[in-house]
Each structure stands twice: as structure tokens, then as C-alpha cells.
Amino acid sequence: MLDRGKRLKEFADRVQYLMDVKGGADWGSLNELLDEIRFIQQSIYDLTEAEVFREIERIEERITFLEIRAADLLTPAEIVNIVRSPQRFTLTDILENVYDSYTELGGMGECNVDPAVLTARATITRRVKNRLYRHQVMVIGHEKGRGEEYRNGGCAKPWGNAKALRYMKVAETEGIPIHFYIFTPGSYPTEDYPGAAQQIARNIYAMARLKVPMVSFISEGGSGGAEAVGLSDMRIMSSRGYYSVISPEGAAAIEGKIREGEKVPRELLEHCAAQLHMTAEDNLRLGTIDRVVTEPPLGARREDYSFFHRLRYEMIRATDEVVLKTKSFRAFRAYALKAQALEKDVPEDFEVLVNWDLTELEVERLLELRSQKYRAMGRGGYVEGKTGGIPVLGKAKELASSGFYELKYGLLRPHQRNVQKVIEDVTGESSVFLRKVTGPVRAAYEFVFPAPEHPVPKRPMEGGEERSVFREEWETYVSPLANEDGTVTCPNAQKYGCLDLWIPDLYGEFSGVCPTCGHHFPLEYHWYLEHLFDKGSVREFNHHIHSANPLAFEGFDARLEKDIKRTGRRSSMITCDARVDGIKLVVSMLFGDFRNGTVGSAEGEKFVRACDRARTTRRPLLAYIHTTGGIRIHEGTLGVTQMPKCTLAVREYIESGGLYIVVYDNNSYAGPVASFLGCSPYQFAIRSSRIGFAGPRVIRETTGQDVPPDYHSAKNALRRGHIQGIWDRREFRKNLLDALMTMGGSNLYYK
Amino acid sequence: MDRNKIDAECAIGYKRAMSSDRVLIANRGEIALRIMDACRDLGVDYVAVYTAEDEDSLHARIPLSESGGKKAYRISSYRDPNEIFMVADQAGCTAIHPGYGFFSENFRFARRAALRSRPVTFIGPRWEVIRDLGSKINTKRLAKSLGIPVIPGSDAPIYSEIEAEALAKELFFIQREQGIQKPSILVKASAGGGGMGIEEVNQLDAFRRVYRRIQNYAKRQFGDEGVLIEQCLTDYQHLEVQLLCSSHGEVVHFGTRNCTIQSTGRQKRVEIAPGFDPAVCVYSFDAPAILESITAYSVRLARHAGYDSIGTWEWVVTRDGQPFLLEVNTRIQVENGISARIARISGKSGYPNLIREQIRLAFGEHMGFSQEDVSFEGTSIELRIVAEDTKRGFRPWCGTITRFDLPEDEFATVYSHVPRDRPYKIPTEYDPNLALAIIWGDDTNKAKDLARRFISETRIEGEGGITTNLDYLHDRIEDVLVF
Numbered sequence A: 001m002l003d004r005g006k007r008l009k010e011f012a013d014r015v016q017y018l019m020d021v022k023g024g025a026d027w028g029s030l031n032e033l034l035d036e037i038r039f040i041q042q043s044i045y046d047l048t049e050a051e052v053f054r055e056i057e058r059i060e061e062r063i064t065f066l067e068i069r070a071a072d073l074l075t076p077a078e079i080v081n082i083v084r085s086p087q088r089f090t091l092t093d094i095l096e097n098v099y100d101s102y103t104e105l106g107g108m109g110e111c112n113v114d115p116a117v118l119t120a121r122a123t124i125t126r127r128v129k130n131r132l133y134r135h136q137v138m139v140i141g142h143e144k145g146r147g148e149e150y151r152n153g154g155c156a157k158p159w160g161n162a163k164a165l166r167y168m169k170v171a172e173t174e175g176i177p178i179h180f181y182i183f184t185p186g187s188y189p190t191e192d193y194p195g196a197a198q199q200i201a202r203n204i205y206a207m208a209r210l211k212v213p214m215v216s217f218i219s220e221g222g223s224g225g226a227e228a229v230g231l232s233d234m235r236i237m238s239s240r241g242y243y244s245v246i247s248p249e250g251a252a253a254i255e256g257k258i259r260e261g262e263k264v265p266r267e268l269l270e271h272c273a274a275q276l277h278m279t280a281e282d283n284l285r286l287g288t289i290d291r292v293v294t295e296p297p298l299g300a301r302r303e304d305y306s307f308f309h310r311l312r313y314e315m316i317r318a319t320d321e322v323v324l325k326t327k328s329f330r331a332f333r334a335y336a337l338k339a340q341a342l343e344k345d346v347p348e349d350f351e352v353l354v355n356w357d358l359t360e361l362e363v364e365r366l367l368e369l370r371s372q373k374y375r376a377m378g379r380g381g382y383v384e385g386k387t388g389g390i391p392v393l394g395k396a397k398e399l400a401s402s403g404f405y406e407l408k409y410g411l412l413r414p415h416q417r418n419v420q421k422v423i424e425d426v427t428g429e430s431s432v433f434l435r436k437v438t439g440p441v442r443a444a445y446e447f448v449f450p451a452p453e454h455p456v457p458k459r460p461m462e463g464g465e466e467r468s469v470f471r472e473e474w475e476t477y478v479s480p481l482a483n484e485d486g487t488v489t490c491p492n493a494q495k496y497g498c499l500d501l502w503i504p505d506l507y508g509e510f511s512g513v514c515p516t517c518g519h520h521f522p523l524e525y526h527w528y529l530e531h532l533f534d535k536g537s538v539r540e541f542n543h544h545i546h547s548a549n550p551l552a553f554e555g556f557d558a559r560l561e562k563d564i565k566r567t568g569r570r571s572s573m574i575t576c577d578a579r580v581d582g583i584k585l586v587v588s589m590l591f592g593d594f595r596n597g598t599v600g601s602a603e604g605e606k607f608v609r610a611c612d613r614a615r616t617t618r619r620p621l622l623a624y625i626h627t628t629g630g631i632r633i634h635e636g637t638l639g640v641t642q643m644p645k646c647t648l649a650v651r652e653y654i655e656s657g658g659l660y661i662v663v664y665d666n667n668s669y670a671g672p673v674a675s676f677l678g679c680s681p682y683q684f685a686i687r688s689s690r691i692g693f694a695g696p697r698v699i700r701e702t703t704g705q706d707v708p709p710d711y712h713s714a715k716n717a718l719r720r721g722h723i724q725g726i727w728d729r730r731e732f733r734k735n736l737l738d739a740l741m742t743m744g745g746s747n748l749y750y751k
Numbered sequence B: 001m002d003r004n005k006i007d008a009e010c011a012i013g014y015k016r017a018m019s020s021d022r023v024l025i026a027n028r029g030e031i032a033l034r035i036m037d038a039c040r041d042l043g044v045d046y047v048a049v050y051t052a053e054d055e056d057s058l059h060a061r062i063p064l065s066e067s068g069g070k071k072a073y074r075i076s077s078y079r080d081p082n083e084i085f086m087v088a089d090q091a092g093c094t095a096i097h098p099g100y101g102f103f104s105e106n107f108r109f110a111r112r113a114a115l116r117s118r119p120v121t122f123i124g125p126r127w128e129v130i131r132d133l134g135s136k137i138n139t140k141r142l143a144k145s146l147g148i149p150v151i152p153g154s155d156a157p158i159y160s161e162i163e164a165e166a167l168a169k170e171l172f173f174i175q176r177e178q179g180i181q182k183p184s185i186l187v188k189a190s191a192g193g194g195g196m197g198i199e200e201v202n203q204l205d206a207f208r209r210v211y212r213r214i215q216n217y218a219k220r221q222f223g224d225e226g227v228l229i230e231q232c233l234t235d236y237q238h239l240e241v242q243l244l245c246s247s248h249g250e251v252v253h254f255g256t257r258n259c260t261i262q263s264t265g266r267q268k269r270v271e272i273a274p275g276f277d278p279a280v281c282v283y284s285f286d287a288p289a290i291l292e293s294i295t296a297y298s299v300r301l302a303r304h305a306g307y308d309s310i311g312t313w314e315w316v317v318t319r320d321g322q323p324f325l326l327e328v329n330t331r332i333q334v335e336n337g338i339s340a341r342i343a344r345i346s347g348k349s350g351y352p353n354l355i356r357e358q359i360r361l362a363f364g365e366h367m368g369f370s371q372e373d374v375s376f377e378g379t380s381i382e383l384r385i386v387a388e389d390t391k392r393g394f395r396p397w398c399g400t401i402t403r404f405d406l407p408e409d410e411f412a413t414v415y416s417h418v419p420r421d422r423p424y425k426i427p428t429e430y431d432p433n434l435a436l437a438i439i440w441g442d443d444t445n446k447a448k449d450l451a452r453r454f455i456s457e458t459r460i461e462g463e464g465g466i467t468t469n470l471d472y473l474h475d476r477i478e479d480v481l482v483f
Helices: A002-022 A027-042 A049-072 A076-084 A091-097 A149-154 A158-174 A196-208 A223-227 A248-255 A266-275 A280-286 A305-325 A331-342 A360-375 A391-429 A431-448 A503-507 A525-531 A556-567 A601-617 A633-640 A642-655 A696-703 A714-719 A729-742 B029-042 B058-065 B081-090 B107-115 B127-134 B136-145 B161-177 B204-222 B287-305 B336-342 B354-362 B444-457 B470-479
Strands: A101-105 A117-128 A131-142 A178-184 A214-222 A234-244 A291-293 A382-384 A539-541 A545-547 A573-580 A583-590 A621-625 A660-664 A667-669 A682-686 A690-692 A725-727 B022-025 B045-050 B072-074 B095-097 B185-189 B198-201 B227-231 B236-245 B251-262 B268-273 B310-318 B323-329 B343-345 B374-376 B379-386 B400-405 B412-416 B433-441 B459-462
Touching: A002 A027, A002 A049, A002 A076, A027 A049, A076 A214, A076 A234, A076 A248, A076 A266, A091 A117, A091 A131, A091 A178, A091 A305, A117 A158, A117 A305, A131 A158, A131 A305, A158 A196, A178 A223, A196 A223, A196 A642, A214 A223, A214 A305, A223 A633, A223 A642, A234 A280, A234 A305, A234 A633, A248 A266, A248 A633, A280 A291, A280 A633, A291 A305, A305 A331, A305 A360, A360 A642, A382 A601, A391 A601, A503 B107, A525 A573, A525 A583, A525 A729, A545 A601, A573 A601, A573 A729, A583 A601, A583 A729, A601 A621, A601 A633, A601 A642, A633 A642, A642 A660, A660 A729, A682 A714, A682 A729, A690 A714, A714 A725, A725 A729, B022 B029, B022 B081, B029 B045, B029 B058, B029 B354, B029 B412, B029 B433, B045 B058, B045 B081, B058 B072, B081 B107, B095 B354, B107 B127, B127 B136, B127 B287, B136 B287, B136 B323, B161 B185, B161 B204, B161 B227, B185 B204, B198 B204, B204 B227, B236 B287, B236 B354, B251 B287, B251 B336, B251 B374, B251 B470, B268 B336, B268 B470, B287 B310, B287 B323, B310 B354, B336 B343, B336 B354, B336 B379, B336 B412, B336 B433, B379 B444, B379 B470, B433 B444, B444 B470
Parallel strands: A131 A178, A178 A214, A214 A234, A234 A291, A583 A621, A621 A660, A660 A682, A667 A690, A682 A725, B022 B045, B022 B095, B045 B072
Antiparallel strands: A101 A117, A117 A131, A382 A545, A539 A573, A573 A583, B185 B198, B185 B227, B236 B251, B236 B310, B251 B268, B268 B379, B310 B323, B343 B374, B379 B433, B400 B459, B412 B433
8 A cells, every 4th residue: 555655656746747847737638647646645545456556557557658758759948847847866866876975065055155056075986897996076066956945946156156166176186087067047147246257257267277187967057157167078968958058038038029027928938949959969969068968758857876877887988088088098998988888788897997197298188188179169150251362371371470470489589588688787787897898799689689669658649639730620530429419418417417418529529428427428349449559550350250140040140141231240259450559469359239249159269269369479469348248149059168168268378478458348248258258367347337247137037136226337346356447438548558568478579 | 089989880891791690698797798789889689698696687687678589598507508509599699609718718619619510600719729729738839839938848748757857857957047046846737727736846855746746636636647847937927918810811919918916816806908018117128029029929829820719828927028928818808908998990990899809700701900000009907896805815705785886987998797776696606706997098107097096986885894806906006017
């Protein structure tokens, strides 16, 4: 009798699970089935044993039939339901079943800085020829819990991600591999110290060159939250998981222009879930993950021990692979590993034992491989147009120029510095006496190394007014916004009593700044190209990389075409060479007119190439963000992977001794801020701009809390340490020049 | 005596039918009244503006009482350009006279008037000229390039301490060379103005400290740490050259004025034309030659800059007769009346009215006379009657005036917005200026006597003991023209 009761309860769970997956009781009259089960549960003592047995047989048959039918045609939206079901396995289940023993670090349960993030030292065991070998690993991941409120559904807060970062560093110190487990619908959108975006950027920046093998497992990979602990050498995904740039609800709200508080229609949700290409097969095809771990057709649940068995095997195999790739002598073991993978069932024993410790040389190779891996991501997401030259020639030119710069600044420069230092030392000793001696030496030196071509920076004159008596008009670019005879009211008029501003004055002479209170009105990006840099010094490159529609997102081609026609550009990023008072620099600029400044594969690739150009030419790199709305959702995970990809490239640039300056303007939100922009040590904002992780609407909808006024203002970003200063638009050039002269590494060409 | 009357037909042949024009007077007080008079003389329609506080002022009362459509509009502030242009459009004005103060030297206002979709003639110089000469540094640089003497010092903002100290050293050296007993220099914030961020340095040792302080102040206050350094002049006379230029490149000067007698806040109180009079004072230099040279310099600069309206070139002349150009006021000035008063134009009776000439030329007319036609006669003194306590730092007095009797003499012209037939409350929002009196005499001594007589006959009474500067003016008349 007791047994039957248990079985009935199990049936109820299975029916409930089916209801979760199918998103309601309408499908397959599950409600009736559940009622039947409940009825038998209640009347179990009134019925004869034979009757109960018969009923159980009947119901089991029915449920099995329904399960097979349900698994037959799983839509992407249903996969999302599987992942979100309370019956799905969590990280605690994995720690219990995949690892042999574990010690949770940084908190337990509710008593934790952020219960949504779990970090643990764990032991994973393998058997090779009847002998047991234990490996120490660091496990970091999200804990969704079983509906407990304090777990926040696996939404990590900034301090949760900070905890993760801390233990990544511990793993690096101890030299043990890290296993990441991603179970998050997204990061918790709060701007509290240091802000979600800032913390994610720090994490990605650190992971980009973490000196240990990292393997990540994705069950629920929602956007930026997933990236915060997701950068790894091997990315595995469960077959019923999803990995996406945005939750289907979020995408539907944007696509359908759903107003706040309204419910998203189900058809739209299904449509968006399908369009985002978020399933494991899709991601494998797009190259954003490396391998899929097969789950049962309807997804693995809490007590699916065979799945955990498989997962243990897969995690060990993945770590082995990462380690083996770095070994100089690996042919035999790699072969063994490969042979093993061909078997269909999970074997009990491993053929070989791989030591997970790495030597220094192997660490270097690991980082190199990681860089290559991420740089290759999203390669299929853009169109590379014709440059007009022969491709081979282009490559040769690139090689030649990098060789030239290496020779000029890498080899000759240190010598020049040394010679100069000696001369300075000697002349400083006793100038009068020794001048006779050093004179000829210096002359010879100056003949070999002529005086630097860039002029000594001088103060920019105010608008170059000297000869204005003879000039009828200033010869500067004036915003087309100024061509209207009218007035605008400053938003701060109530507070500071600003007079209404005449539009030609405001957008002309005042550079869009209210002279009374300093409020900055938005200006188009062209203004900056004209006012920030020396006249005629802007030379655009990689113009031929175009945005595309790699996922064939429905209706996106038309919108892309519209923006191309409107802006005359084919991506939202402009990369160019420019000069500021003679100092050459590389500029990458995101502007809002094209798809709201979102970053997709084309933009990511352009940014990476700009980083590489700045690195080979040893020039400073300026990222000016006119506006960015985040990652382009229409490119799905191809867009999301631009976050680690660009961060990796920019970190390599910074570590080569460059200077990376980020300046935010207007609105900068989400992915880019949470990765390759937010990781810069020198971030500045133009006054009256807004910076953050998620917009006010998203915050209200996810957290259910109202957003404080000016939550995203530059001032608040400064207060919480996200940015290092607020710049006035009129002093942008001056401040930039100051920054170029005073900040950055010693490897810049002009230092 | 018709030489004491303003010449009614001084302006020659109005080519343009000015009767279709309408001038908005964007100012208050006596200058608004004088512009009204000038418009009436020219037969040009006008519209005045006033604020709630100025309701009782004559510049509001007179146009309100006149017939022929609405002639005065109430606005909330004289300083809001949006409101001024709104009134101009509403009233169908074709030109705006800014008077002095407010928008008179605001090139943005002039630019907006010229470039807006319904352009309005700005009665004043071209906006480019206002911009170019409105900045003291630019003026100084331009003047230097034309060989016009300017106060020794920097003509561009200095940002480096080494550079600044070198210049300071040089300035002290020059002064000692000239035998100046107590040499001193001024350190100014280049972006500053109106006396903010200026400090005097008396010895080189103290310079670095002051320089740093001013630099920090400038950076904090104006966002630009540029600093100007120049010689501090202590013993000088403040002279002005009155120019009248047309848009056709004609330049005529109306002699010089001496405006040395000023309040502690550098507000002029007694002015006299011409600038020097060797007949009553003894100068250590050739005074007429100096007057001639500063006039010639001013004309040179005006021609070079393409000046096209009325304007004043401000000069200082040191005790040893060294002139330095200070700045250019690109507007009509309060004291334009004394220059006009001593001027005679051949072929015309009486003396000219410069405001009228300014309006006429703004409408694109030719001057109609040349420098040779202008001659000068007698001496004119202007007294600014202000309700202030001259013994207590020229503190303004506020209250209600119950009696306001100024003598009506042939030798005196009085401009005032204060009504005489009823009590008048001085608005606290603006300067407590009450009246301008322009006295003319055959020679300087006579003019001085008449001015004193005028003051002693003036009766001003107010509730609770009014304080005016009449006694102060009486005392200071003796000091005019003297070092």
C-alpha cells in the first residue's frame, strides 16, 4: 500500500512536470489526469488492491504515452519551460552527485553574501584500471534553489559575482581547474555598488587571462549573467538547456513593443523563442559552445542519476581535453581520449590519467588557445565586403606593417631610450665641461634618431579666434540641428532658472550645452568626429565589415536595410585613425542611429581589429560611446559572445602597455558596458549621460521595485566608482589630450 | 540761442522711408526715453517694454499714454531674449535698440536678431564686430598688431608658471626703469570679468603665491586656468574717444571725454568733454597732441575691425602722458550727450544727437557729413544724480521720492525717468539712478560754475530722509581734468 502511495505521488510529479513543460493544463487534458490521480490517492483505502493496481497501470501507460508525445515535438519555448521547472536539477544536485565531496565557500544557504551564487572546493574522482584518482577543482555557479525567495532564481547580484571572482583568483593561486555551472536567467539588474555591469566586466576581464583550465556547463544561460562566470576554454551545454542573448519574454517585449505592465501574448513569445536560436543544437551549429551533453528527452530532473553519471564523465573528459591541448607531447593520450569518446554509453573507467597541473609554458599556450577560440566566435555573423585589393596582398601588407612597427618601436625604441638616458645623465653631470665631449655624440645621435615628429602639445586656443576679425564665420562644423529658428526649454529650467535657449546658439556656439546649468543636449556623432580630432586627420578603416542577419531573424533584414539607407553606414561601429594635437590614436565609436548602437558580430570584429591595430602601432585606443543599447538581440548568442571576445582583445592590448580610454555619452547600457567597455581602467562620461546595466523598465519589471531618480546618471556612476570622471563636452578635446599625455603604459609610441 | 537746441534737421535726406519701420526699445530708464525722443525726431514708430517694477517709470507711462496703437508691452525681465523677440514679432518691429547694459554688447543677441527667420535690425555694430572687440584679450592683441599702445602685459592666457614668472619679472623691471616708486602688477583670471578674480602684486616674492591662488580660482570658477598678467596703473586719467561709423565704411570721431571721477565700484559719476583742457590745468605733457593721437589710434582700430555703428574707445593716460588702450565699448554710452553737446556740424544749426545718428545709420544710411564738417565748441559736463550714500561705499538708497525738482535752465539738459507730478518708489531691482544732467558752458570754468549752480538749485526730497550724491558731485567738480 505504501509503495502504491509513493508511485501515485511520483505520477502526480510527472504530470505536474508535463504541465510545466507544456505551459499549462490545456495540453493532453492533464488536469483531468491529475484529478484522477488525486482521486485515487484519496480513495486508496476504499478501493481493492486489484482496482488500484489496474488504475496505476492505466495511468502509467497514459503518462508514458503523453511523455513520449510531449518529447516528440519540443518547441524552444517548451525547452525554456523545462529549464525553469522547479523539478530540474540544480547546482546542489550536481555537487552532491557529480563530485565526491565538496566544501561550500563564502556562505551556506541563506547565510551568504549572495545565495544565488555558489562557490565550492570539490573533489571529482575517476577510476583508471581499478585505481581511484582524485582531482581538486573549484566549482563556481548559480544556485537556483527550489523556489526559495532568497536564491533569487539564480540571478546573481554584483557582490555574488564579486564572490565568484574572488574564488577564481583562489583557484588561480592554487593552480586547480575551475568548473563553471550556469543556471541563470540573467544578472540581477541593480546599480548598487559597484553596479551589475561593472562587476560583470571585471569578471570577464579577469577570466580572459586566468591561468587555469576552465570548463563551463550551461543549463540556463541568460545573457550577461551567464557571461559573468561563463568564459572558459571549453563550453558544454546540456541538450535541453538554453543559452540566449535575452530571455524570450524580454525579446518579445522589445519586438512587440509591449508597453510596461502588459502581458506578452503567447504566440509572440513562442515566435521569439524560436527566432533567438537558443537551443543546444543551434548554439553548437553557431559555434558558441563546444559540445552537448545528452539529457533524457524531456530533460534531466533532480533524481536522474544516469545523467549525473554522464555529466561527471563529460566534465572530466572536457578538462582532460583542455589540459592535453596545452601539452607539447600528447599524441597518445589524445588518441585514447578520442577513442573513448566514440563509445556510446558512458564507460565506468577512464583509459588514461591526465594530470591537471600546468607548467608555465603550458599556461601560456592555454591563454593563446583561449584567445584564438574566442576570436573565432561570431566569424560567421557579419559580411566582409570587398576592400578593392587582392586578399593576399592585404595580408602581406598587414604582416609588413606589423613588422615595421615592431622594428621601429619594439627594437629601436628601447635603444633610443637608453642612448638618450646616457646622454642626459652625462650632460646633467657637468654641463659646461662635458658639452664639448658630448656635443658630437649628441649630433650623431640626432642624425640617427631625428626629433620626434609629433609637436609638443600646446593648449588648444579657444576656438582659434586669433584672426576672427577678418572672418565672417567660424570655420567649424555646425550641427544640422542648429538649422532651426526656435527655442528649447532646458529640463533644469525649474531648478536653476535657465532661460529658453535659441536653437542656433545652443547647437552652434554652445555645443549643445545649456550655459546656465551645464545640461548637455544630445548631439549627433558627426560633431565629435569634427571637433575632437585634428582637422582632416580622421581615416576610417574596416569600413567593409557589414552587419548581417546570421540567424535569419524574421523581419530584421528590412530593418537593417532601413538603417543602412538612413545612416549610410553598414554597422553601428566606426573605427578610424585620428590625431589629437598631433598624437595619433585609434578610435572606435558606437553610434545610436544604427540599430540603437547595439553590438553584433560585425561591431565586435571591428572592435577586435581596432584593438589589434592599436597594439601593433602602439597607439592609444579611444572607445567613444555615442549610444549603445546593448548586444543586438537579433544575433542571439553570436552577439553575446562578442562580450568575452572583445574583452579578450582589449585585455591583450592593455597588457601590451597601451592606453585604453572609454568615454560614454547619451545612453550606454547592458552587454558592452558589462564587458569590453566596463573593463577599462579609464572610463569617463560626458555630463548628462546615463550609464548602467539595465534600463529603468527592466529593473522595475524584474525586481518589482521602483527606480530612484537619476539612478543611471553619470554622477551616480561616478559615485559608485564605475567611471573615473565626468567631462564637459566643450572640454572633451582638452581632457582627452591631458589623458593621452598623463595616462597609460610606457609602450605607447609617443612616450 | 539755437546753438543750445538739438538740430532738428541734422540728419540729411532720409533715403529710406523710415516711417514703415518700428523700433523696439529693449531698455529702461533715461536711455529708453532718449531713444523714444530720437525715434520721434526721425519719424520712426517705436515700442517700449517695461517690467512690473517699472510700471511707474516714465519710460512706461509715456508710451502707454500715447495714441496710435499699443506702444508698451509688459515683460517679466529685460534680460530674457526670448521675451524681447516675442514682443518684437508681436508688435511687428523691424529693429531693436538695446540701449546700454542688458543686450547692448551681447553678440549672441545681435546674431540671433540677424540670423533668425524673421530678421530684426540690431541697432548697434555687426555681431561679428561685437564678438571680436567684446573680448579684452582679442582687442589687446589686435591693437598690438596695429601698433596701438596697450597696457604692458600678456595678450593671451598664460598656463605655465615659469612663463608667468618671467613676465612678472619683466613687468617689474620695466616699471623700475620708468622710475615708478611702487611698482605693482595685476594678476587676473582670463575667463573672469566684472572684477572677479583680480589681485594686485606689489613685490615679486609674493607673485608665485598669488599666481597659484588665481589659477586655482579660475579653474574652479570658470573651468579654465588661464591667467592674465599686466602692469597695474595707479595714477592716470580715464579718457574716452567717441566714434560714429556707418556700414559704408565712413568713420567720424566726436572728440574725447574725461571720465576719471568714478565711485569705488568704478561707476562713472562726473564726465567732461573734451578730455583735457590746457587752458585750466597744467599738464606735464602735450595734452592736445595726446588727444589727437588717441583719436587717431581709435579711428585706425575702428577702420581695421570694420566697425559700423556708434562706439567708444576707452583709454588711460598716465601722469607722464603715456596713453594705453583699455577696451572698446561697442554700444551707445550714458555719457554720449556731452560729446554731442560740444560738437557742431557745418551747415547745421545746433548740436547733433548721437542716438538719432546711430538709429539712422543702422538703417543703412550714409553719414552725410565728414570729419572736416565736425567742429567743437565749449565744454560740457555730465552729472549723474544717483540715490546713494557716497560716504558709506556708495550704498544704494531705496525709498519713495516725494519731491523731484531739477532747475530748468537753458544751459542744462536733463534726462530722467522719475515723474515729477507724483511720488515715485525706486525699484530695488535696478540701479537707483535718478537723472542725468548735461551742462554746457563757453569754457571749462564757466561750465564748472554752471554745474555747481545746477546742483545747488536741485531739490530732491523723499520719505525718511533721502540720500543722494548731490553733495559729492558738487565737491568733485573741482577735481575734473586734474591729475
